[in-house]
Amino acid sequence: MTFLLLFFSLVAGAHEDEFDAQDRLMTPGEFRLIDQNGVSQSLSYYNNYRLVLLVGYATCAGNSELPSDFEAEIAKREKSRDLKLLYINPKPETRESVVKAAGARRPILMDDTQSISRSFGLRTSGDFVLIDMKSLREISRGSLKNPACLKSIFTSQPQCDLTSAQGWIENLMAKFSPSRCSLDVKDPVTYTYTKEVSPVLAKHCVSCHSNEDFGDFTSFEKAAGWSAMIRHVLRTGFMPPGGRDFYQGHFTTDMDSESRRILLEWTETGATRGPGEDRLATLAKSGKFAPRESFHKAPDLVFKQKKKHIIPATGYLEYQYEKIAGPISEDIYFWGLDIKLNGRVAHHANLFISKVPITSALLKEKGDGSHVIPKHKSRKKKSDQHGDFSLVDESILMTAAKGSTRGTFLRKGLAYLIPKGSYLAIEYHYTPSGRVEENQAIVELFTYKNAKRENLRPIRRMTLRRDRFEIPPHEANFTIQLSAKIENDITVLGFKPHMHYRGRSVKIEAVYPDGRAQILLSVPYYQMKSQPSHVLKDGIFLPAGTVLRTEHIYDNSAQNPQNPDPTQTVPSGSQTYSDEMHLPRVYYVDGQFEGGMMRPKNRRHVGFEEDL
């Protein structure tokens, strides 16, 4: 019998080569979660360590801390980049309770959908998986409760093996008996596309994912085909775009953990269709996902860019500036703005108001022949150890970007203003798409024609602009914190923070005159490739005397996957590859304002769930 078993195992083995053997040990791989301190953490960020140890964690009684000997050994190995310990907490516990129980020192990643813990097989506190970071393969798994398994972490043995024991572990084990508790990781629910999934896609995804440029999710066949990628982008935090911390504040594009959980569990349980009509497909066939024209009446003013831009298939392109209109003959108050452009190549396009004609003389030449964005008028200039900064009003009306908004439709009574005598222009940053492309933008305005000017509330955009800073090579945590006092009552309606490829996170906080502090916006996973506007569901009133505090963190290390070159010193400037910017932009209106900024039926912000 033994012989037969071995023979069969030999036959099976003969059909498995080293690639197959590696596949068998493959872990679920990359993921991204926010820890108890609001910091975004990803597995791949630690690929400069030999090993990562994932440990299931929950604040059950008596189990909040691991033994100090264990911590000391881990700390030693973390210092030498041998091993990084990451705790994962899939229990629905608040961050505050985790900080209270376990402190803030060691990151505990909050797995709000339970998808990460389940895929790595973490079911009980103390369950661990040891991952080789070069191959992303599993080396061992077990429980810290089991001394043999604990040893396997430090000896990197593939099984829990007592023979290669180390003295300190035995001493440790003598006093180490943590209580274990269930992490309450639930089995995935078999959601169906027709019942639960298509409404989530309609609400959060298809306003972009309805065409061939971004992947089309507007039918069961398409969505199921993309399901592995849907799962991947949700687990890695690439989607939903913007990298905002949903734990802080209420925004129009919030995607709650329930919606993410439905999509993840659907992909996990075989992406089933379910009975009934494919209503998303029906909507698509009826033209609902066609360009904006079907949702709004014809624009009142249309400006077409005169010069057509040809964008090559590959290479790196300098910023380009194009006049769109002007001088404007009378003040234009408008509530709607749409830009039609080639989204495949327009990495971003800033539509801005200029008081002078857009000519080459306006664009300040840098030494290397590149251009600097026209300076904004400074209100008040301050200085600190890094250089000057100022609270400025911005002239940019809208930033159209890849995968981001191309239209803005304001709530009734709110208006943008283009003053008489000024010019409209676009600053382009193109990134080639792999084939030769053309771009010739069309700007459409929906104006207030008969409204009384005094009844309109102009939207303003301000920022705490920082100039003259320099990020050293390989610096992983370059932090700029600024603050400025708001002199008049305002209502904040939204944010559009801006950095370049070294940008890691943004936080904007209000400290009210009574001393109370409130985080208005937290973007722990800033991504250069997608910089949506973060629009508040309801405006936040800041009385005069409130201090606006901002924190931007830059990561110029090789661990930042966005970083084009960690060996470079990065100065402040406009070039995305070589320079950095510090612009924590804030949309606001003067005085008090009830409600949010956008029209309820703004296609780019609401989605199509009402149509289902």
Added chain:
Amino acid sequence: MKLLIVVLLFAGITATARPMVPRELVDVDGQNHALYDSKSKATVLIAFGASCPMLRKMVPLIEDLAIKYRPKGVRFFYVASTLQDTPAELLKERNEYKLTIPLLLDKDQNVLADTGMQATTETVLIDSTTRERKYRGAITDRFTYEVQKSGRSTDHLSVALDEFLAGREVKTKQTNALGCKITTKKSLR
């Protein structure tokens, strides 16, 4: 008996080669292609799918690799195993991005299962004679989802091809490829 067991175990552990199954696939123009032609030295397969921004950005690089290595006896094929792409959509993608490498249809995902590719842009280098995999993974580490790196990078496929064509062992056999994840039929209910 014990000796026999040891010998069998050893034989099982050292069995390292699993040849790819010989297959003939149809391209988007309806032409048949035998994947592993013994007249050539190597076959390079690249997992393909429509609407994948990262793959689109890499197309010029991939096409250049084919131009460089074809004269050295290397055949290149894009393999579309994506469930969501129709032949018409793939044909449109082929025409829009001016692909010269044949774009093969793998709707049954046999090649995907055989090679173990998981995402578009992932590549497999196969010895045409033995049909064994020599390299699997990323074409280059120059591209990530976020950005095209301007600093130092490794073009993994070129390195593997140069080593293989020079008769040397491919040192780095596997890397992790980024791209658009491919849903497998077996993962669906």
